[in-house]
Amino acid sequence: MIGANGEGKSNLLEAVELLGSLRSHRSGHDRDMVRHGQSRALVRGWCGDGQGHGLGAPGSSLDQLELELRRQGGRLARRNGKALDRQLDLVGPLRCVGFSALDLELVRGEPSQRRQWLDRVVLQLEPVYAELLARYGRLLRQRSQLLRRGVSQGEQQLQSLLDAFDQQMALIGTRLHRRRRRALVRLQPLAAAWQERLSGGRERLELRYQAGSRLEGEEAEAPWREALLEQLRRQRPQERRLGACQVGPHRDEVAMLLGEEPARRFGSAGQQRTLVLALKLAELELVQQLWGEPPLLLLDDVLAELDPRRQELLLEMVGTGHQCLVSATHLASFSATWQGGDSQVVRISRGELVDSPTNR
Amino acid sequence: MHAFADALVGARRQVGQCSRCFHLSAEPLCEICRNEERRNGQLCVVADSRDLLALERTREYRGGYHVLGGLISPMDGIGPELLQIQPLVHRVDQEAMGEVILALPPSVEGDTTSLYLARLLRPFCLVSRIAYGLPVGSELEYADEVTLARALEGRRRME
Ligand SMILES: [Zn+2]
Numbered sequence: 298m299i300g301a302n303g304e305g306k307s308n309l310l311e312a313v314e315l316l317g318s319l320r321s322h323r324s325g326h327d328r329d330m331v332r333h334g335q336s337r338a339l340v341r342g343w344c345g346d347g348q349g350h351g352l353g354a355p356g357s358s359l360d361q362l363e364l365e366l367r368r369q370g371g372r373l374a375r376r377n378g379k380a381l382d383r384q385l386d387l388v389g390p391l392r393c394v395g396f397s398a399l400d401l402e403l404v405r406g407e408p409s410q411r412r413q414w415l416d417r418v419v420l421q422l423e424p425v426y427a428e429l430l431a432r433y434g435r436l437l438r439q440r441s442q443l444l445r446r447g448v449s450q451g452e453q454q455l456q457s458l459l460d461a462f463d464q465q466m467a468l469i470g471t472r473l474h475r476r477r478r479r480a481l482v483r484l485q486p487l488a489a490a491w492q493e494r495l496s497g498g499r500e501r502l503e504l505r506y507q508a509g510s511r512l513e514g515e516e517a518e519a520p521w522r523e524a525l526l527e528q529l530r531r532q533r534p535q536e537r538r539l540g541a542c543q544v545g546p547h548r549d550e551v552a553m554l555l556g557e558e559p560a561r562r563f564g565s566a567g568q569q570r571t572l573v574l575a576l577k578l579a580e581l582e583l584v585q586q587l588w589g590e591p592p593l594l595l596l597d598d599v600l601a602e603l604d605p606r607r608q609e610l611l612l613e614m615v616g617t618g619h620q621c622l623v624s625a626t627h628l629a630s631f632s633a634t635w636q637g638g639d640s641q642v643v644r645i646s647r648g649e650l651v652d653s654p655t656n657r
Numbered sequence: 658m659h660a661f662a663d664a665l666v667g668a669r670r671q672v673g674q675c676s677r678c679f680h681l682s683a684e685p686l687c688e689i690c691r692n693e694e695r696r697n698g699q700l701c702v703v704a705d706s707r708d709l710l711a712l713e714r715t716r717e718y719r720g721g722y723h724v725l726g727g728l729i730s731p732m733d734g735i736g737p738e739l740l741q742i743q744p745l746v747h748r749v750d751q752e753a754m755g756e757v758i759l760a761l762p763p764s765v766e767g768d769t770t771s772l773y774l775a776r777l778l779r780p781f782c783l784v785s786r787i788a789y790g791l792p793v794g795s796e797l798e799y800a801d802e803v804t805l806a807r808a809l810e811g812r813r814r815m816e
Contacts, residue, residue, distance in 0.1 A: 435765045442731035449738045458729070458737075461772035465765065 298624045298645050305648035306624035310395070310597045312340045313622060316362045317393035317593065318420060319384055319427060322400075327366040338366045344391045346590075360390045388424045392588055396577045397597035403576060404553060404569040405561050411551040412477075414576065419480045421584045421592075426476055433469045436462060437547060444537060459533060466545060467526035473546040474508050474525075475516050481506045481551065488579035492555075495571045495610060500555050502575065509548025574607055578614050591618040601630035608632045677748070679724040679741045681706045695721050698755035702745065702774065704728050704762065712760060715806040720758075723748065728766040729773060737773065745774070749781045756783045758812055775815040785812040
């Protein structure tokens with residue numbers, strides 16, 4: 298998809314991402330995804346397994362997926378015209394892995410970016426994780442409001458309310474910690490193998506899960522929950538001084554070490570970029586292993602950011618098995634291999650496909 | 658049924674509430690509170706009158722109710738003092754309750770309110786909580802009778 302900035306390329310990829318994962322890499326709020334002045338937005342797509350089903354001719358062999366977003370919040374999901382009880386039930390037929398220019402900041406950016414990357418992987422492994430994440434986020438917001446506004450009936454009431462939040466946060470927080478750690482354990486060997494390959498065997502990558510709570514020993518749920526509960530209680534004076542909860546998964550970090558050194562501080566720009574690519578390829582490989590078929594790959598404005606050698610490596614991994622939606626401002630930024638084969642180039646202007654300059 | 662509940666809730670300001678349980682009522686005491694047979698030592702705590710009506714539709718529950726008038730939500734500026742919690746503690750203390758059943762929605766706000774109430778009420782009586790076979794985020798009001806009856810049946814003691 299070729300088009301100038303602001304013509305709607307990213308919008309289209311975002312729509313596909315929403316149908317596949319219920320999330321957007323560009324915004325965490327539905328209100329930002331609804332056109333200005335409108336109350337609702339609708340994403341509709343058709344997907345099939347690619348086994349001889351005619352694309353572009355929505356027939357019975359293709360699933361019709363719809364997601365309706367409302368400015369006020371609250372979503373409605375439909376499959377083949379039938380409303381689903383939960384939007385989560387929409388996830389499944391369309392698996393996708395996104396890679397955007399924003400991901401290039403993954404290594405040197407804020408810890409929250411690495412948490413979001415890990416969360417996207419966990420979501421692929423276990424869609425129900427979205428509910429845990431949403432619940433934990435709401436607990437954090439309610440808790441900080443409680444501390445900010447205070448209570449009318451004194452210290453004891455405040456402590457009782459904090460107890461009520463602690464119990465829930467220890468439970469949900471432990472579940473987040475366990476799932477994130479497990480996902481990272483699975484990603485680690487894949488990412489290390491890609492880093493080794495991309496660096497010509499020179500670099501050894503280690504991913505280390507640094508929990509935002511002190512969690513000892515094996516990842517058994519009950520002891521971790523008890524530990525987190527205790528730490529939540531102990532940090533209260535500090536929490537009130539600093540205005541933010543000091544322990545829990547919202548303070549998790551994924552340490553990325555290249556030969557024992559933190560890549561964030563010591564890696565060169567080139568090394569960091571290679572590392573991002575290794576992480577994304579590991580994610581792609583894991584999702585593929587898990588579902589037994591290649592996910593759709595969404596490359597939003599990112600290919601042009603990679604030098605020809607890295608573009609080639611990405612293409613090698615993607616091979617011919619993946620359907621790949623790529624956006625860029627200029628055709629010239631693709632290496633020749635990307636333009637060959639069965640690729641199709643379309644131009645996008647003001648949110649519409651205007652023509653197909655080359656169809657091979 | 659929903660239209661009826663809406664009409665009831667809309668009528669709140671004109672007709673007022675039951676002085677004991679805070680359910681909507683034209684009389685000082687609502688029909689349920691006036692019924693002696695329903696003072697059986699069980700008290701079911703709900704967020705609002707709609708949830709009470711949903712539970713009544715199951716025809717399973719024969720005890721009394723207490724309507725909180727909302728849920729604790731610091732984001733919305735709703736603390737315990739804005740809900741009918743003091744009168745609840747007073748009732749549980751005075752009316753010699755054997756069991757308080759918390760029937761609040763399984764949301765962050767519902768759980769926070771349940772945990773807070775359990776701590777307050779445990780010195781007086783057994784506190785239990787309805788079991789949810791309902792998906793997270795669902796609301797009592799929209800649950801069907803069978804699901805709600807089962808949730809009531811499978812309630813768990815809060816420790
Ligand atoms: Zn009453």
